[in-house]
Amino acid sequence: MALHDEALRSPPSFQSPVMKKVAERLAVIHMSNEERNTYFAYLKEAVHSQDVLLAASEKGEKSLEKGRAEGLAEGLEKGREERGREKKDSTWPNDFCKADKQSHLSRR
CATH class of the missing domain: 1.20.5 (Single alpha-helices involved in coiled-coils or other helix-helix interfaces)
Known part of the structure; x- marks a missing residue:
């Protein structure tokens, strides 16, 4: 599975689109610099x-x-x-x- 998919996977308990966005941003914040650079290159x-x-x-x-x-x-x-x-x-x-x-x- 790609790095960005793993990092952005939100728990199934999140039903709100806003909470999913928050989870995505938190996942990016918690990435290492290398992971973050790879993710931004992908985007x-x-x-x-x-x-x-x-x-x-x-x-x-x-x-x-x-x-x-x-x-x-x-x-x-x-x-x-x-x-x-x-x-x-x-x-x-x-x-x-x-x-x-x-x-x-x-x-x-």
Whole structure:
């Protein structure tokens, strides 16, 4: 078991969160200098790791938002281009009517 876990273990009779904090602080006070230095190094590393994780998460969220915006813009642009090509190449109403008539005639 890690040093900090042993030092901060509070007796099961403590039900109050305040008393648990008091027990933790007393445990730190009663540590030797070496144990205390190790414990504070552990706390510092834990805070640093949490900061790194939070920063990476925020960066990922920003990148995701940027990627979605770029993808949407690109998709809209492609849609406009395709729609423009279809309008130029299509004789849609006439083609549709011919195809519809042919399908009705072939069913008979």
